[in-house]
Amino acid sequence: MIRYENVEVAFDDFVAIPHLDLDVAEGEFFTLLGPSGCGKTTALRTLAGFVEPSAGEIYVDGKAVTRLRSDQRRVGMVFQNYALFPSMDVWENIAFGLKVRKENKAERERLVRDIARRVDLSDNQLGKNLAELSGGQQQRVAIARALVLQPKILLLDEPLSNLDAKLRHQLRGQLKELQHEFGITTLYVTHDQDEALTMSDRIAVFNKGRVEQVGTPQEIYDASATEFVCTFIGEASRLTPELLAALGPEAGLDPVRSSYLRLEKVSLLADGATPPPGCCAVDGVVAAASYHGLHTVFTVESHGSQVQVLFKEDGQVRPAVGERVTLTLDPAHVLQYGDDGVRV
Numbered sequence: 641m642i643r644y645e646n647v648e649v650a651f652d653d654f655v656a657i658p659h660l661d662l663d664v665a666e667g668e669f670f671t672l673l674g675p676s677g678c679g680k681t682t683a684l685r686t687l688a689g690f691v692e693p694s695a696g697e698i699y700v701d702g703k704a705v706t707r708l709r710s711d712q713r714r715v716g717m718v719f720q721n722y723a724l725f726p727s728m729d730v731w732e733n734i735a736f737g738l739k740v741r742k743e744n745k746a747e748r749e750r751l752v753r754d755i756a757r758r759v760d761l762s763d764n765q766l767g768k769n770l771a772e773l774s775g776g777q778q779q780r781v782a783i784a785r786a787l788v789l790q791p792k793i794l795l796l797d798e799p800l801s802n803l804d805a806k807l808r809h810q811l812r813g814q815l816k817e818l819q820h821e822f823g824i825t826t827l828y829v830t831h832d833q834d835e836a837l838t839m840s841d842r843i844a845v846f847n848k849g850r851v852e853q854v855g856t857p858q859e860i861y862d863a864s865a866t867e868f869v870c871t872f873i874g875e876a877s878r879l880t881p882e883l884l885a886a887l888g889p890e891a892g893l894d895p896v897r898s899s900y901l902r903l904e905k906v907s908l909l910a911d912g913a914t915p916p917p918g919c920c921a922v923d924g925v926v927a928a929a930s931y932h933g934l935h936t937v938f939t940v941e942s943h944g945s946q947v948q949v950l951f952k953e954d955g956q957v958r959p960a961v962g963e964r965v966t967l968t969l970d971p972a973h974v975l976q977y978g979d980d981g982v983r984v
């Protein structure tokens with residue numbers, strides 16, 4: 641449904657995106673994830689037609705759109721600040737694009753009512769001023785305004801970042817539901833890795849204008865292709881060469897490689913127990929504990945590494961800070977990277 645082919649975007653001398661190839665399938669919720677300034681928004685704006693690529697081609701539904709005007713691309717966009725018109729009421733905001741497109745009044749009425757119903761905006765809310773709506777409701781208006789034009793794809797640029805933490809969480813689910821219901825191919829931009837992991841079918845992780853990995857949330861998390869992806873996504877403890885050496889040669893790990901371990905891939909071994917088959921054991925001391933309700937995260941100092949360990953309350957004896965413990969892990973879960981940052 642969306643294809644970027646050899647796309648390069650330059651602003652004068654500055655190359656924001658040196659080379660982008662990307663394919664998004666119909667109906668996918670696809671996220672561009674990366675730190676601030678890595679080119680996510682530029683990639684989105686290029687697809688929307690607000691930025692012209694210096695090279696390459698973009699296709700929507702098999703058709704090259706690179707030289708089409710923004711309004712000819714059948715692309716709906718929702719901005720971070722929603723960019724709604726404060727002087728218009730909700731109805732007028734949603735109907736705006738239809739008016740520009742010169743739809744007749746009866747058709748406008750029908751389409752606005754239909755979309756409002758589908759995004760759960762009541763008749764009462766349609767008559768309100770924007771200022772009378774909550775952040776979440778304004779977001780619905782922004783989405784309705786985009787969807788009423790029946791775009792082939794929906795572009796969302798950090799639509800949750802202006803909201804408080806609780807609402808942001810709540811709206812993640814609602815937004816995802818809405819996308820699923822409409823079945824509309826969605827390109828979503830965020831710097832929030834948690835948001836990306838929970839909402840996306842697939843993710844492209846951006847770094848300095850380049851895509852480092854494309855994959856499902858699980859692939860990105862469990863098999864991070866580069867050191868950048870590994871450290872940007874989720875919690876990963878860096879393992880020292882001393883710790884890797886202490887695991888023993890049977891672990892088959894190269895101690896000089898940059899090595900990481902996710903916190904749920906290591907556990908505490910009960911006193912006197914033997915590690916599960918295929919797993920190694922290593923000693924350490926509990927340096928800190930942080931309680932999260934459902935679980936506790938222990939930081940265990942082990943051979944110069946600060947290893948984060950996920951501890952679930954399942955009857956196991958909880959160690960105290962300062963206590964000696966034994967860690968156990970499957971060496972296959974250690975992520976190792978070469979000097980070029982690529983997984984080995």
Ligand code: ATP
Nearest residue numbers: 651654656674675676677678679680681682683831
């Ligand atoms: P953020 O999350 O902060 O918006 P981003 O990943 O979306 O970051 P972009 O906004 O795409 O990043 O910016 C990528 C790079 O291109 C940045 O270095 C930015 O300064 C630069 N840039 C973006 N738009 C322009 C422009 N119109 N003119 C010049 N440079 C630009």
